[in-house]
Every structure is written in C-alpha cells, then in structure tokens.
Amino acid sequence: MRPALLVVVVALAGVTAGAQRAAAPKPAQAPAAKVPGAPAAQPLEPLSYVCTMPGDENVLEDKPGVCPNPKCGMKLVPVRLVSKWSCATNTAFIKDAPGKCPTDGSELVRVTVEMTFGCPGTKDLDTLEPGKCPDGTPKQRKYAARAHGNHNPQHGGQFFMAPDAWHHVEGVYLASGTFRLYLYDDFTKPLKAIDARPIAARLVTKQVYDPSTGKENELEKFALVRKGSYLEASIGQRSLPARMSAKVAFKTGDKENLFDFTFDAFSRDPAAPKTAPAPVKTTSAAPRPSSPAATKPSATAAAPDPNLIELGVNPALIATPIPETVPEMLAQLRTRTAQIREFIDKGEFAAVYVPAFQAKDLALALDEHRRELTDEKQKVVEPAVQKVVRSAYMLDAFGDLGNKQQILEAYAIFTAAVKEIQSAFPEKP
Amino acid sequence: MKKVVCVGLVVLAAALATERGEAHKAVTSKYTYNDDVFPILRDRCGRCHVPGGVAPMSLMTYDDAFPWGESIRAELIAAHMPPWNADGGFGELKHAHALSPSELDVILTWVTGGNPRGSLDQKLPAVTLVNDWTMGKPDLLLPLPEYAMAADPMEDTKEFTIATSTTEPRWVRAVDLLPGTPAIVRSAVVYVKSAAAPTGGPAPEQVLARWVPGQDPEPLDSGAAYRLPAGAQLGVRIHYKKTWSYESKPMTDRSTVGVYFAQASTAQEMYALPLTSPALPTADAANKSITFSQTIDSDLRVLALSPEQVPANITLQVQAVLPNGTRSPMIRLNTRADWARRYWFERPMSLPRGSKIEVTANLVDPDLMSAAFGTPAAPKAAGPSTLRLALSVIPAGAKAVAP
Numbered sequence: 001m002r003p004a005l006l007v008v009v010v011a012l013a014g015v016t017a018g019a020q021r022a023a024a025p026k027p028a029q030a031p032a033a034k035v036p037g038a039p040a041a042q043p044l045e046p047l048s049y050v051c052t053m054p055g056d057e058n059v060l061e062d063k064p065g066v067c068p069n070p071k072c073g074m075k076l077v078p079v080r081l082v083s084k085w086s087c088a089t090n091t092a093f094i095k096d097a098p099g100k101c102p103t104d105g106s107e108l109v110r111v112t113v114e115m116t117f118g119c120p121g122t123k124d125l126d127t128l129e130p131g132k133c134p135d136g137t138p139k140q141r142k143y144a145a146r147a148h149g150n151h152n153p154q155h156g157g158q159f160f161m162a163p164d165a166w167h168h169v170e171g172v173y174l175a176s177g178t179f180r181l182y183l184y185d186d187f188t189k190p191l192k193a194i195d196a197r198p199i200a201a202r203l204v205t206k207q208v209y210d211p212s213t214g215k216e217n218e219l220e221k222f223a224l225v226r227k228g229s230y231l232e233a234s235i236g237q238r239s240l241p242a243r244m245s246a247k248v249a250f251k252t253g254d255k256e257n258l259f260d261f262t263f264d265a266f267s268r269d270p271a272a273p274k275t276a277p278a279p280v281k282t283t284s285a286a287p288r289p290s291s292p293a294a295t296k297p298s299a300t301a302a303a304p305d306p307n308l309i310e311l312g313v314n315p316a317l318i319a320t321p322i323p324e325t326v327p328e329m330l331a332q333l334r335t336r337t338a339q340i341r342e343f344i345d346k347g348e349f350a351a352v353y354v355p356a357f358q359a360k361d362l363a364l365a366l367d368e369h370r371r372e373l374t375d376e377k378q379k380v381v382e383p384a385v386q387k388v389v390r391s392a393y394m395l396d397a398f399g400d401l402g403n404k405q406q407i408l409e410a411y412a413i414f415t416a417a418v419k420e421i422q423s424a425f426p427e428k429p
Numbered sequence: 430m431k432k433v434v435c436v437g438l439v440v441l442a443a444a445l446a447t448e449r450g451e452a453h454k455a456v457t458s459k460y461t462y463n464d465d466v467f468p469i470l471r472d473r474c475g476r477c478h479v480p481g482g483v484a485p486m487s488l489m490t491y492d493d494a495f496p497w498g499e500s501i502r503a504e505l506i507a508a509h510m511p512p513w514n515a516d517g518g519f520g521e522l523k524h525a526h527a528l529s530p531s532e533l534d535v536i537l538t539w540v541t542g543g544n545p546r547g548s549l550d551q552k553l554p555a556v557t558l559v560n561d562w563t564m565g566k567p568d569l570l571l572p573l574p575e576y577a578m579a580a581d582p583m584e585d586t587k588e589f590t591i592a593t594s595t596t597e598p599r600w601v602r603a604v605d606l607l608p609g610t611p612a613i614v615r616s617a618v619v620y621v622k623s624a625a626a627p628t629g630g631p632a633p634e635q636v637l638a639r640w641v642p643g644q645d646p647e648p649l650d651s652g653a654a655y656r657l658p659a660g661a662q663l664g665v666r667i668h669y670k671k672t673w674s675y676e677s678k679p680m681t682d683r684s685t686v687g688v689y690f691a692q693a694s695t696a697q698e699m700y701a702l703p704l705t706s707p708a709l710p711t712a713d714a715a716n717k718s719i720t721f722s723q724t725i726d727s728d729l730r731v732l733a734l735s736p737e738q739v740p741a742n743i744t745l746q747v748q749a750v751l752p753n754g755t756r757s758p759m760i761r762l763n764t765r766a767d768w769a770r771r772y773w774f775e776r777p778m779s780l781p782r783g784s785k786i787e788v789t790a791n792l793v794d795p796d797l798m799s800a801a802f803g804t805p806a807a808p809k810a811a812g813p814s815t816l817r818l819a820l821s822v823i824p825a826g827a828k829a830v831a832p
Binding site for chain 2: 102103163165211212214360363364367379380382383384385386387388389390393394396397398401403406409410413420
C-alpha cells in the first residue's frame with residue numbers, strides 16, 4: 001500500500017504541480033493590501049462559493065453547497081470576489097481603477113481578488129461583512145489576489161493564458177469547420193460583454209516567414225466575429241492535424257497576442273468521454289520531504305506507473321522518481337527532452353511543463369554528482385543546470401501563453417544546456 | 430486503483446487544509462519561506478533587499494517578500510537577478526554573484542507554488558542594513574560634498590571632484606565607496622582626473638573603481654596596483670536613483686570614497702587597454718550582430734574587463750584568440766543598464782603578443798520573458814553608436830617600480 005500511495009502522490013504532485021506554477025503568475029497569496037475608503041457605502045459584491053479540495057479549484061457556485069467530489073463532501077466556502085487593478089508583477093498595490101504601477105511604470109492590469117473586511121495588523125478579525133474593529137473604527141477593505149485556479153478547457157479545445165495574465169482564451173475547432181475562440185477572465189469565467197467588446201481578433205491559417213522583413217506574411221486569414229461570449233470564423237474542414245494561429249488584441253491599439261493552435265482531432269463537447277485525460281491544470285500539494293532522501297524514491301520505481309499507463313495516460317505526463325545512477329538519469333533526461341519536443345510539435349503546449357519539470361529535477365539530481373567530475377567538467381555542469389532550471393520554468397510559463405515561437409526559443413536554451421550536461425557526464429559508469 | 434487515488438487525494442487534502450475564504454491558495458511548494466527561502470534571500474540578496482537598501486523592496490520578512498512573488502519569478506527566470514550578468518559557462522570570473530541551481534529552484538518553486546510561510550511560531554532573525562567598509566577602514570577617507578536631490582526627479586547623475594591631498598605618488602590596491610544614503614546610490618565610478626588624452630594603446634589605468642551595490646572591491650594583492658600621482662584629484666560620478674518608496678521626496682546623500690594603499694613601495698602598474706568597435710548596426714539593420722577584433726602588440730596579463738560603453742540588453746561575447754589559434758573564452762554578458770561593473774578574471778590571462786581579442790555583440794534583446802509577457806523593458810535611451818570595452822592589463826615582464 002505504501003509504495004502505491006507514494007507513486008500516486010508523486011505522480012499527482014508532479015503532474016499537477018507545474019500547472020499552477022505557470023498558470024498562476026500572481027502569487028497565490030497576497031498581502032492584505034489596504035485601500036482606504038468607506039467600508040460599505042456601496043452595495044457589496046455578491047458572495048461566491050468555492051471548493052478548497054485540491055483538484056476542484058475550478059468550482060465556483062453562487063450558492064452554498066458541497067464540493068462535487070462525493071468522496072470528500074467538503075462544504076463550499078464563501079468568498080467575495082471583486083475585480084480590481086494591480087501591477088503585473090506584484091500585488092503590493094491593488095487599486096480601484098486603471099493607472100500606472102508605481103514600481104515600474106507599467107499599466108495596471110485587471111485582477112480578481114478576494115475582498116474581506118479587517119482591522120490593521122491582524123488577520124484574525126477578517127470577515128466577509130463590514131463591521132467595526134475593537135477600537136470602534138470601521139473595518140477596512142482588504143484585498144487578496146487569487147491564483148488562477150482553472151486552466152482547463154471548458155469546451156473541449158485548447159486553453160491558453162494571455163500575457164496580461166488576466167485574459168484567457170480557448171480555441172475550438174468543430175467538425176462543422178467552425179473555429180471558435182472562447183474568451184475568459186482570470187477566473188475562467190466567460191468575459192462579460194463589456195470586456196469582450198474592445199477585442200479584435202483574426203485567425204491565420206496559412207502564413208510564411210519573410211526573412212527580408214522579419215515578419216510573417218499572412219496568406220490566408222479570417223476575421224473572428226463576435227457571437228455572444230466567443231469569437232467565431234467558418235474556415236471549413238481541413239485535414240488534421242490542423243494548425244492555425246489566433247492573433248488577438250484585447251484592447252483597441254494594443255499589441256497583438258499570438259495563440260498557436262494545433263488540432264489533432266475536431267474538438268468535442270467536454271461531456272463526451274475522453275480516452276486519455278489531458279494533464280490536469282489545477283493544483284495539488286507536494287508533500288514536504290522529511291529528509292532529502294525522501295525526494296529520491298528508489299530506482300526500482302523509476303518506470304512510469306503501469307496503472308496510470310493502463311488508464312491511457314501518456315507516459316510523458318507521468319512523473320517518475322529520480323533514478324539512482326548517473327547513466328539512468330542521463331537516459332531519462334534524454335527521454336524527457338524528447339517528450340518536450342513532441343508536445344511542442346503536436347501543439348500541446350500546456351503539457352510541456354510536465355517533462356520540463358521532470359527534466360529540471362533530473363538535472364538538479366545530476367548536479368549533486370558534479371563533484372565526481374574533473375574540475376573542467378564541473379565548471380560546465382553548474383551553469384548548465386542553472387540554465388535547465390531557468391528554461392524549464394520558462395517553458396512552463398510560455399506553455400500557458402500558447403505562442404509556439406516563444407516556446408521554441410525557450411526550448412533552444414533548454415536543449416543547449418542539456419547537451420552541455422550530457423557532454424560532461426560519462427554515459428557509462 | 431481508484432481507491433488508492435482517493436486515499437491519495439484525502440491525504441493531500443488534509444495536508445492542504447486551508448482557512449475559510451482561501452480556497453484558491455494552492456500550495457504546491459514543498460519549500461517554505463521560513464525554512465528554505467529566507468536563508469537564501471538573506472545571504473544572497475540581503476545587502477540590497479533590506480529596509481533602507483537600494484532595492485525597491487525588502488525581501489527579509491515573509492510579509493515583505495510574498496507580494497513580490499511574480500516579480501521574483503520573472504526576474505529569476507530572465508536572469509536579471511541576482512544582477513550578475515555574466516554567463517557562468519563562458520570564461521572564469523571571480524566573485525560571481527549567482528544563485529546555485531538548487532537555490533534557484535527553491536525560490537522558483539516557492540514563488541510559483543503558493544508562497545507558503547512555514548511555521549507561524551517560527552521567529553526569524555531580523556535583518557538590518559549593513560553599510561560599512563567591507564575591507565576594513567580605508568587608509569584615506571575622502572568625504573564627498575553633500576548632494577541634495579530634489580523631490581521631482583527620480584534619478585540623476587552627479588559628478589564630483591575631490592582632492593586627495595597626497596604629497597607624493599602612491600600605489601593603490603583598492604578603492605571603495607560608502608554610500609551616505611544607500612537607498613539612492615545606484616552606481617559610481619571613481620577615477621583619477623588627468624589631462625592626458627587617450628592614445629588607443631595601453632595607458633595607465635585611471636578608473637580606480639566601478640562600484641555597484643552589493644559588490645565588494647577587489648584588492649590588488651599580487652603586486653599590481655593603480656598609480657595615484659601626488660596631489661591627484663579624483664573624479665567621482667554617482668548615479669542616484671530613487672525607488673518608488675522615495676518618489677516625490679527630497680533626498681540627500683553624502684558618500685565617502687575610501688582608498689586602500691598598497692603596502693609595498695614598489696608595484697607593477699595597472700594599464701587599461703581600450704577596445705572600440707566600428708559603428709554598430711542600426712535598429713533597422715537585418716543583421717543585428719557585429720564582430721570585431723583587436724590584436725595586441727605586446728605580451729600582456731589581463732586581469733579584468735570593463736564594459737565602458739555598451740547598450741543595455743544586448744549579448745556580448747569576448748574571447749582571446751592566441752597566435753596558435755587557441756581560443757580562450759573571456760566573458761559572455763547580457764548587458765543591463767545600471768550594472769556596469771568591472772569583471773575580474775579568476776586568474777590573470779596571459780596573452781602573448783599577436784593574440785587577438787575578438788568581440789561579438791548581438792544587439793537582439795536576449796530577454797525572452799519581457800518579450801513574452803510584455804513587461805516594460807529597461808528604459809532604452811538612444812544607445813551608443815560604438816561599443817567600448819576596457820581590459821585591465823599588466824605588461825608581461827614588467828618590473829615592480831616605485832610609484
């Protein structure tokens with residue numbers, strides 16, 4: 001039972017951990033940033049109800065209830081979600097209106113935050129309703145930024161986050177030959193009409209790179225027309241896999257954002273059964289190891305769990321323990337590097353983080369063997385491992401954005417560093 | 430199997446028990462601030478990211494650090510922080526200010542995995558700003574006049590001239606700067622003022638220090654020294670910059686230059702060998718890369734390299750090509766505004782006459798993170814039309830002489 005549980009926990013932690021990392025460019029916690037103002041002069045935003053169960057972060061109800069997982073039965077907890085403005089790179093400032101970030105002068109970006117009412121210097125008195133502090137003064141509004149809890153496709157398509165970390169899109173290619181681009185906010189709620197109105201987008205199905213201008217020449221493109229909560233174009237049935245790029249400006253005059261989609265099959269309604277689950281873009285806990293050894297299960301468990309493979313899970317998405325020997329580590333590193341490339345080639349950008357983080361952990365494990373090398377080779381390994389760590393996180397971040405060119409650039413850094421590591425370590429003991 | 434998965438989920442759920450209203454505080458990090466992150470931040474970042482330090486925020490308490498999680502993530506992935514812009518895999522440099530791979534991973538895991546604090550009962554030691562001479566008290570203290578920075582400007586560069594009042598020539602092994610108001614002193618260059626025009630070849634090194642926050646001076650202890658003429662005047666160019674905390678506030682500074690004299694009565698004089706590029710490609714040029722080289726006409730030992738005039742956000746690679754064709758990597762840099770320091774080689778590089786110093790500059794911004802996320806790049810003023818680097822050298826075979 002213990003080994004089985006360990007493998008499941010390792011697999012769950014590994015498979016899910018990365019999703020939240022890139023998916024949540026804001027810290028999951030934020031300071032209780034205080035914004036002075038009258039505590040309850042206006043009607044309060046309604047309460048929402050969320051599930052604290054790992055894996056169910058996407059549950060968002062407008063009335064009390066229980067989490068959908070019947071085995072757990074936890075009660076939904078109330079939160080008051082409001083839309084505010086904050087710096088793109090820190091949540092030290094939460095403002096009511098657009099403006100400039102005082103730290104770097106960038107435009108403030110939209111964020112969904114939890115609002116509570118509290119007293120200075122303590123979290124113990126925080127409540128969802130206004131009230132008074134022990135000294136008789138009114139409680140102040142406090143805001144805490146929320147993580148992106150749900151990066152799962154809602155309509156069976158491919159889901160990406162925009163670089164502004166607030167907008168999210170999902171591309172869907174239906175068997176009817178229709179392409180749809182669903183638009184969401186940072187809580188994966190469909191955009192309100194007022195937020196969708198300024199968005200301009202087109203779908204490019206054929207383009208060639210012009211080296212003389214350094215730009216793509218678009219040979220076939222379609223306007224994406226707004227229809228309710230999504231944009232749509234009829235592009236006809238194409239041979240699969242079908243590759244296409246949505247170019248989206250979220251505001252008039254804004255820089256276009258590129259989202260590259262690759263459809264191996266036509267998108268299906270999410271209610272339809274899936275044979276192989278996509279990597280779950282949600283959160284889970286990695287149990288804190290009691291000792292460094294706890295992070296290195298025995299090499300006998302190095303192969304992906306056959307039970308998970310039986311369930312149809314792509315081996316590239318299954319976390320495996322770090323093997324004990326250097327040659328095994330190098331072999332796994334090679335496999336993981338190839339798996340990243342496969343995901344990129346297939347357009348499954350959101351899955352890239354799984355083998356990338358596994359490769360990163362392998363590189364860190366190899367770094368622990370650095371001292372076994374000659375001085376010259378040691379000098380190669382440490383900076384190379386550092387680059388693998390950085391570029392793995394870069395792949396994770398870029399995977400969520402869905403821009404293939406950016407992912408390939410990060411992958412080039414990654415593979416160059418992996419090659420340096422491989423060149424330094426002997427293939428055989 | 431399903432049962433096992435469910436048990437696994439329950440275990441994870443128990444581990445993740447959260448407070449009311451914090452449903453989406455997803456904690457995936459096995460590292461906590463108290464146990465894992467704080468020691469790294471204190472030791473690697475605490476000279477600047479401390480209350481009163483030059484950095485825009487302190488990271489020395491949990492409450493200080495966690496709002497900046499995303500900023501920390503972006504800066505680390507882009508290799509902007511720590512501000513050591515040299516590639517560790519190319520050339521061998523002293524005092525690399527870099528995180529080890531595991532330190533990097535700990536912080537990145539923490540900032541992306543829910544920023545867990547650790548035990549609430551755990552009290553961390555307070556970290557306070559240390560503003561003192563890292564090499565001990567200097568032999569000669571040269572206080573600068575007070576500089577008053579008005580409320581409006583966010584940054585300014587001020588040039589000071591100070592008299593050394595030395596009555597005889599002296600050898601100097603190091604020069605340091607002690608900021609009066611560390612929060613606004615962003616960088617400084619200390620140099621010997623001289624009327625001599627540059628010759629293009631090696632000339633006595635006049636730049637005594639390129640100071641950036643968090644970097645200790647490099648003492649010349651191997652017989653090399655800077656020559657300080659009798660009665661020399663020093664130029665001190667300080668770049669002042671307010672962080673957002675001091676926006677719209679008038680500030681003052683009175684920094685002090687510290688001079689450490691060499692103990693020996695004789696030494697080998699440091700020279701500077703300038704390397705200047707032809708005109709750089711223009712912004713609209715298809716080829717954004719340029720390579721140039723300079724052949725040295727005498728045997729030299731190269732101690733350090735300083736990017737004196739380089740555009741920010743480019744990649745610069747310098748290597749020596751010996752007469753027999755052997756290539757010795759010297760440095761590869763991603764240049765950043767405000768971080769122009771002198772890079773000291775781990776060991777002096779001996780270059781025989783006829784060696785070439787080959788410099789390749791790629792003007793494409795290497796910062797993929799800023800490009801992807803559209804975070805504002807460092808302000809790009811019109812860049813210089815040429816590159817200028819300087820090698821700090823000692824002619825091989827030079828004898829120690831009196832100053």
